[in-house]
Amino acid sequence: MISNKGRTVPKSPIRKLIPLADDAKKRGIHVYHLNIGQPDIKTPETIFESIRNFKQDVLSYGPTQGIPMLREVISSYFNEDYSLDIQPDEVFITTGGSEAVFFLMLATLNPGDEVLIPEPFYANYNGIAAIVGAKIKPITTSIHFGFHLPPRDKIEPLITEKTSAILTCTPNNPTGTVLTQEEMEMLVNIAKDHNLWLFADEVYREFVFDGRESSSFLKFEDALDRIAIADSVSKRFSSCGARIGFIIAKNKELFDAVMRFGMARLCPPTIEQYGASSGFRTRSKFIPDMVKEYEHRRDVVYHEIQEMDGLFTLKPEGAFYTVVKLPVDDSEEFVRWMLKDFEIDKKTTMLAPASGFYATEGKGKDEARIAYVLKEDDLRDAMKILKEGIYVFNNTH
Amino acid sequence: MISNKGRTVPKSPIRKLIPLADDAKKRGIHVYHLNIGQPDIKTPETIFESIRNFKQDVLSYGPTQGIPMLREVISSYFNEDYSLDIQPDEVFITTGGSEAVFFLMLATLNPGDEVLIPEPFYANYNGIAAIVGAKIKPITTSIHFGFHLPPRDKIEPLITEKTSAILTCTPNNPTGTVLTQEEMEMLVNIAKDHNLWLFADEVYREFVFDGRESSSFLKFEDALDRIAIADSVSKRFSSCGARIGFIIAKNKELFDAVMRFGMARLCPPTIEQYGASSGFRTRSKFIPDMVKEYEHRRDVVYHEIQEMDGLFTLKPEGAFYTVVKLPVDDSEEFVRWMLKDFEIDKKTTMLAPASGFYATEGKGKDEARIAYVLKEDDLRDAMKILKEGIYVFNNTH
Numbered sequence: 070m071i072s073n074k075g076r077t078v079p080k081s082p083i084r085k086l087i088p089l090a091d092d093a094k095k096r097g098i099h100v101y102h103l104n105i106g107q108p109d110i111k112t113p114e115t116i117f118e119s120i121r122n123f124k125q126d127v128l129s130y131g132p133t134q135g136i137p138m139l140r141e142v143i144s145s146y147f148n149e150d151y152s153l154d155i156q157p158d159e160v161f162i163t164t165g166g167s168e169a170v171f172f173l174m175l176a177t178l179n180p181g182d183e184v185l186i187p188e189p190f191y192a193n194y195n196g197i198a199a200i201v202g203a204k205i206k207p208i209t210t211s212i213h214f215g216f217h218l219p220p221r222d223k224i225e226p227l228i229t230e231k232t233s234a235i236l237t238c239t240p241n242n243p244t245g246t247v248l249t250q251e252e253m254e255m256l257v258n259i260a261k262d263h264n265l266w267l268f269a270d271e272v273y274r275e276f277v278f279d280g281r282e283s284s285s286f287l288k289f290e291d292a293l294d295r296i297a298i299a300d301s302v303s304k305r306f307s308s309c310g311a312r313i314g315f316i317i318a319k320n321k322e323l324f325d326a327v328m329r330f331g332m333a334r335l336c337p338p339t340i341e342q343y344g345a346s347s348g349f350r351t352r353s354k355f356i357p358d359m360v361k362e363y364e365h366r367r368d369v370v371y372h373e374i375q376e377m378d379g380l381f382t383l384k385p386e387g388a389f390y391t392v393v394k395l396p397v398d399d400s401e402e403f404v405r406w407m408l409k410d411f412e413i414d415k416k417t418t419m420l421a422p423a424s425g426f427y428a429t430e431g432k433g434k435d436e437a438r439i440a441y442v443l444k445e446d447d448l449r450d451a452m453k454i455l456k457e458g459i460y461v462f463n464n465t466h
Numbered sequence: 467m468i469s470n471k472g473r474t475v476p477k478s479p480i481r482k483l484i485p486l487a488d489d490a491k492k493r494g495i496h497v498y499h500l501n502i503g504q505p506d507i508k509t510p511e512t513i514f515e516s517i518r519n520f521k522q523d524v525l526s527y528g529p530t531q532g533i534p535m536l537r538e539v540i541s542s543y544f545n546e547d548y549s550l551d552i553q554p555d556e557v558f559i560t561t562g563g564s565e566a567v568f569f570l571m572l573a574t575l576n577p578g579d580e581v582l583i584p585e586p587f588y589a590n591y592n593g594i595a596a597i598v599g600a601k602i603k604p605i606t607t608s609i610h611f612g613f614h615l616p617p618r619d620k621i622e623p624l625i626t627e628k629t630s631a632i633l634t635c636t637p638n639n640p641t642g643t644v645l646t647q648e649e650m651e652m653l654v655n656i657a658k659d660h661n662l663w664l665f666a667d668e669v670y671r672e673f674v675f676d677g678r679e680s681s682s683f684l685k686f687e688d689a690l691d692r693i694a695i696a697d698s699v700s701k702r703f704s705s706c707g708a709r710i711g712f713i714i715a716k717n718k719e720l721f722d723a724v725m726r727f728g729m730a731r732l733c734p735p736t737i738e739q740y741g742a743s744s745g746f747r748t749r750s751k752f753i754p755d756m757v758k759e760y761e762h763r764r765d766v767v768y769h770e771i772q773e774m775d776g777l778f779t780l781k782p783e784g785a786f787y788t789v790v791k792l793p794v795d796d797s798e799e800f801v802r803w804m805l806k807d808f809e810i811d812k813k814t815t816m817l818a819p820a821s822g823f824y825a826t827e828g829k830g831k832d833e834a835r836i837a838y839v840l841k842e843d844d845l846r847d848a849m850k851i852l853k854e855g856i857y858v859f860n861n862t863h
Contacts, residue, residue, distance in 0.1 A: 070630075070663065070692075075573035075723035084530060084729050105527070112525040120737065121518045128509040128741075130502070130706040133481060164561050164709065167731040175597065176472035180577065196730030200572065202599075233467075266467065295467075309527040310736030312561065312709075326472030332481050333593025334564045338735040339707030340517065344525075 078199045082192045082425020089408040090419055098412050101443060101451035104404075104421040106242060106390065108442040110307040110362065113355050119347040123340050131336040134328060135162020135315070139342045142349040143315060153287050159319050161327050164337045166272050166301030166314035170236070171197045173297055173316060176326035177266050178203035183231045187218060189392060189426030189433055191242045191270070206232065207428040212394055212436065215383035216244035218252045224259060234266035235259065240273040240387030243426050243438040245367075247277050247387040250284070257289045257296070266323075267292070272301040272314075273388040275356050278364040281386060293319040304389075305356065306348040311341040363389045366441040366448055373452035377459070390440050392423050392433075396459060400424070400437040403462055411458050418451040418458065475596045479589045479822020486805040487816055495809050498840060498848035501801075501818040503639060503787065505839040507704040507759065510752050516744040520737050528733040531725060532559020532712070536739045539746040540712060550684050556716050558724050561734045563669050563698030563711035567633070568594045570694055570713060573723040574663050575600035580628045584615060586789060586823030586830055588639045588667065603629065604825040609791055609833065612780035613641035615649045621656060631663035632656065637670040640823045640835040641789050642764070642782030644674050647681070654686045654693070663720075664689065669698040669711075670785040672753050675761040678783060690716040701786075702753065703745040708738040760786045763838040763845055770849035774856070787837050789820050789830075793856060797821070797834040800859055808855050815848040815855065 083105055090100045134140070140157040147155040163169040170193075178184060180202030186194060188207035198205050206227050210216040218224070235256055239248040248256075260267040269286040277283050286296050301314035318324045367385050374380045379396030397403045401422035411417055423436035441448055480502055487497045531537070537554040544552040560566040567590075575581060577599030583591060585604035595602050603624050607613040615621070632653055636645040645653075657664035666683040674680050683693050698711035715721045764782050771777045776793030794800045798819035808814055820833035838845055 070574065070661075071719050071723050072572065072574050072576045072579070072630075074576075075720075075727075078723070078726045078730070080726050081530075081729035107524075107526050109524060111523045116525070117520075120520070123514075123517070126508045127504075127506060128513070128705040128707045129504050133478075164735075165731060171731070175469065177467065177469050179469045179471075180599070182469070193730050193732070196726070200727065200730060202577070233469075264467075308525040310525045310733065312733070312735040322468050323472075326468050326475070329475045329477050329593070330472075330597065332478035333475070333590050333597060334562060334568070335590070336707065336709070338561075338709040338738060340737065341735060 074199060074202070079195050081196065083421050086404060086408065086419070089405060093408050093417060097415055099416045100408070101416065101418045101447060101454065103439045103441070103443070103451055104419040106304065106440050106442060107309055108304065108307045108389065109444060110359055112307045113348060113351065115347045115351045116306055116308060116344040119343045120340055123343055128339060131339045131342065133331040133336055135160070135337055136339070136342045139346045142346050146349050146352065147285070147287065147317070151285055151287065153285070155287065155317060159317055159324065161316040161318065161324060161331065162337045162342060163314040163316060164334070165312040166270065166299055166303060167193055167197065169299035169301065169314045169316045170194065170270060171200065172327045172330050173268050173299060174198060174201045174203055175330055176323055178233050181231060182233045183229060185224070185227055185232060185235045187237055188428050189216070189243050189423055191238055192425045194236065195428070204231070205428045209429055209432065212382060212392060215386070216241065216246040216392065218248070218255065221255055221259060228263050232263070232265060234268055236268045236270065238270035240276050242273065242388055243390045243392050243421070243423065245385030245388050245391045247281055253284070253286060253289070257286070257292050260295055261292055265295070267296045268299060269296070270299045272299070272304050274300070275305060275360055276363055276389060277387040278367055279386065287317060295320065297323060302345045302348055306345065307359070308344070308348065311344060312338055313341045313345045363441070366445065369445055369448050370439060370441045370452065373449065377456050379459070389442055390438055392426070392436050392438050394436050397435060397462060399434055404437065406462055407458050411461060413454050413457055416450070416454055418455045420455070471596060471599070476592050478593065480818050483801060483805065483816070486802060490805045490814060494812055496813045497805070498813065498815045498844060498851065500836045500838065500840070500848055501816040503701065503837050503839060504706055505701065505704045505786065506841060507756055509704045510745060510748065512744045512748045513703055513705060513741040516740045517737055520740055525736060528736045528739065530728040530733055532557070532734055533736070533739045536743045539743050543746050543749065544682070544684065544714070548682055548684065550682070552684065552714060556714055556721065558713040558715065558721060558728065559734050559739060560711040560713060561731070562709040563667065563696055563700060564590055564594065566696035566698065566711045566713045567591065567667060568597065569724045569727050570665050570696060571595060571598045571600055572727055573720055575630050578628060579630045580626060582621070582624055582629060582632045584634055585825050586613070586640050586820055588635055589822045591633065592825070601628070602825045606826055606829065609779060609789060612783070613638065613643040613789065615645070615652065618652055618656065625660050625662070629660070629662060631665055633665045633667065635667035637673050637784030639670065639785055640787045640818070640820065642785045642787045644678055644783040650681070650683060650686070654683070654689050657692055658689055662692070664693045665696060666693070667696045669696070669701050671697070672702060672757055673760060673786060674784040675764060676783065684714060692717070694720060699742045699745055703742065704756070705741070705745065708741060709735055710738045710742045760838070763842065766842055766845050767836060767838045767849065770846065774853050776856070786839055787835055789823070789833050789835050791833050793860060794832060796831055801834065803859055804855050808858060810851050810854055813847065813851055815851045817852070
């Protein structure tokens with residue numbers, strides 16, 4: 070009675086352990102959530118102000134493609150900050166970045182078609198691909214190379230007649246890796262040579278460290294007929310609950326298909342679009358500080374990892390994640406144990422087991438994602454508890 | 467390069483004519499929008515207040531299934547107003563009623579499976595079914611019987627091995643028909659006897675006129691393992707732009723599948739869930755008045771229709787729509803003409819051509835949906851313009 074998709078769509082590996090965390094909280098344990106990309110950075114007051122100032126008699130449907138004001142500020146954002154030429158009618162507002170990825174896959178992948186994605190990758194791509202009926206073909210990357218892409222001759226053999234698109238995420242969730250200009254070029258060239266779509270999830274666009282330049286696949290002007298961007302205000306404005314994302318697509322056929330999918334869900338939430346517009350207008354007032362704060366946290370986490378026996382990662386380059394190799398056989402078992410059986414002073418630390426970020430069976434079993442979304446003191450305490458936890462776990466298992 | 471679904475998903479027949487209306491507005495024409503279910507009734511102030519009073523530092527992700535407060539007030543709403551026994555964990559908050567219908571279809575219909583829907587039906591079911599890959603098999607109803615259901619022996623032959631579900635909407639968009647207790651029973655019995663799901667879109671639940679009792683398919687206690695409700699706050703609280711809907715499902719397997727689909731889109735918008743909670747808590751303060759107002763408008767529209775030569779409809783029973791037979795061959799051509807070539811004192815009236823509400827090719831070509839979502843004076847003026855328009859159109863075409 071339940072459809073095949075209904076039976077097989079996977080739980081989010083990030084969300085599925087939440088009940089264990091809830092149980093721990095019921096026992097009075099404070100859980101440091103390094104498992105989920107939910108920042109503790111305050112949402113800019115200007116966003117809340119616009120929401121409070123929403124003054125219309127009727128909270129009515131908006132346009133399918135989003136309100137003109139938001140589409141205009143997003144086009145200005147790209148044109149001013151990245152010297153691009155994006156028109157408002159190339160901006161489609163979605164209900165969160167997840168809908169942006171969903172619509173892009175749905176518009177280009179028939180059931181059974183394949184999309185190449187570097188792994189480890191954002192786990193919800195699995196759920197979205199499953200809903201679309203598409204198959205994710207992973208481009209495996211390694212922690213030992215900082216999760217950078219393998220050379221072209223390792224990627225091209227993965228392309229089959231069924232391959233329709235490449236989807237990449239940079240700066241990357243879950244790895245924190247920022248693609249180099251050369252890597253971006255390589256993907257664009259592969260897409261061109263094999264007639265593939267190239268979709269880039271750039272929700273962490275500004276989150277780059279150590280003097281790296283924030284960039285976008287939209288810079289590849291001669292390939293914009295096959296490139297589309299999935300984006301969101303969730304991380305950029307610390308507004309995950311706003312559910313405002315967007316697609317940038319210059320390809321008219323693609324935009325038109327997205328538009329028709331969008332009609333079936335009428336419109337994205339109205340009020341948050343006003344909030345997001347304010348966010349973009351005042352972005353220079355808080356994005357640089359926020360990125361500096363994340364870079365500092367990155368330093369803290371990376372330093373703590375270096376101090377811990379048996380943990381390994383290369384220095385994360387952007388976003389606010391890193392994938393670490395743990396000295397355990399099964400990181401999910403360890404994460405469960407940390408929630409069920411471990412505490413220090415009524416506190417414990419929750420990570421996201423990395424196997425959920427891999428499509429290749431068995432990969433990442435000894436890895437976990439750390440989201441450094443807490444302020445320095447909490448982060449240090451959480452890492453101290455993690456260190457103790459690993460020690461105790463390995464001496465009792 | 468565009469997927470089959472991307473090429474074939476239909477435009478919303480309601481939204482596709484918007485550009486013509488926009489053009490008319492650019493020419494300085496005021497357009498009376500009787501084409502779209504966007505009420506002019508003020509959103510209750512209590513909803514805006516809760517939105518303004520949202521005081522959290524971070525606009526963060528909420529739970530996949532919605533915030534506990536909203537799930538609790540919705541369960542109370544059913545239990546208090548309809549003497550039901552709905553638990554909060556049988557309530558799944560969606561991003562609009564459209565997502566509720568989408569998740570229900572996705573969870574129960576494999577590609578190629580069939581869903582029976584009385585036609586004319588809410589046109590977005592087409593888009594949603596197309597995204598799911600399901601086939602809509604229409605149960606044709608007639609304007610001459612007020613769009614009530616045909617007898618059981620006309621419905622059962624439509625059921626094949628591929629049929630997985632029946633989807634009905636009562637009070638109905640686009641027809642304004644309210645299913646009788648007997649009709650509801652018949653559908654429940656058909657679902658039971660043929661092992662089908664029975665999904666009811668009840669977003670207009672309270673919108674019933676002439677002393678009819680507001681009801682729900684949830685009343686059929688012995689069939690609740692196969693019944694699920696799609697609902698929304700859009701019309702009930704005049705909050706279409708909030709994008710808050712919900713599913714009620716007692717079937718655990720179905721709820722679990724919906725939960726996993728939900729994880730792929732993380733959560734519904736956070737702030738509006740607080741607004742919706744307030745709406746439910748204070749519902750008795752405005753729903754009865756609102757329904758009375760719609761009943762009055764129904765009287766106005768119905769009276770105007772009776773006065774007009776060649777128009778036909780039976781008295782609408784609920785929701786805020788009616789489908790009328792127009793004295794024209796092609797109502798879409800007429801609607802386009804009204805927007806492009808007709809005006810009285812710089813005003814025109816827009817209807818929704820009804821063919822988009824039928825799955826059967828050629829049906830409804832001389833019908834149109836009127837949404838009586840405007841206040842009395844506007845409604846009378848809009849109907850007067852419509853009358854003139856029909857006269858002029860028929861004398862020039």
